Amino acid sequence: MIVVTIGREGCISCGQCWGSCPQVFIEDPEDGKSSIIEGYRIAGKVDEGSAPDQFEACLKEAEEACPAEVIRVSPIQPSFD
Numbered sequence: 001m002i003v004v005t006i007g008r009e010g011c012i013s014c015g016q017c018w019g020s021c022p023q024v025f026i027e028d029p030e031d032g033k034s035s036i037i038e039g040y041r042i043a044g045k046v047d048e049g050s051a052p053d054q055f056e057a058c059l060k061e062a063e064e065a066c067p068a069e070v071i072r073v074s075p076i077q078p079s080f081d
C-alpha cells in the first residue's frame with residue numbers, strides 16, 4: 001500500500017491531482033480542495049489515505065505536479081519488529 005497525505009490548507013484547488021490520479025483524489029464538493037476518495041481514506045480523514053500499489057505511478061505524478069507541493073506519497077515500510 002501507498003500512504004498519501006494532502007496538506008489541504010495549502011491546496012489551491014488547481015485540479016492537477018484529480019486530473020492525473022482520479023482513482024485516489026477528488027475535488028471536495030464542500031470547499032473545492034483536494035480530498036482522498038472515500039474508499040481509501042484512513043479513519044475517514046479526507047487528507048490522509050492508503051491506496052493500492054498499482055496507483056504508485058499516478059500518485060507520484062500527482063505529488064510532482066502539485067504546484068503547492070502539498071501532496072506527500074510514501075510506501076508503507078514493512079515492519080521488522
Ligand code: SF4
Nearest residue numbers: 011012014015017066
Ligand atoms: S495538485 Fe495540489 S494544489 Fe492542485 S488541487 Fe491537488 S492538492 Fe490542491
